[in-house]
Amino acid sequence: MDLRKPRYSLERIKSLVRQKKYRITVTALQTAITDFGMEEDEIVFEIEKISPAEFYKSMDSFKAKGFWQDVYHHTICPGVGSVGVKTKAYVKLQISEDNSVIISFKQL
Secondary structure (H helix, E strand, C coil): CEECCCCCCHHHHHHHHHCCCEEECHHHHHHHHHHHCCCHHHHHHHHHHCCHHHEEEEEECCCCCCCEEEEEEEEECCCCCCCCCCEEEEEEEEEECCEEEEEEEEEC
């Protein structure tokens, strides 16, 4: 089941990231490198720029039922990584044990 409202406060997610209380999954890191040429610090920079208007849906985790994930369609602007043109990123975020978790960061 998908929800049309965020399950987590985007400001709380960003606050945790600023406090360095976050994890990036191996998959998210690999796809960010492959799709955008981005390293961890650039991913964190983009998370800070996500706006509430970019919210797409909240969904139940496929692997761990009962854990919700908020999905954003975030615009990556020119000059970031090797993109060169505006493109959309599919970003899936979660809060777990008082940490932000960047589950997915890939080209939409």
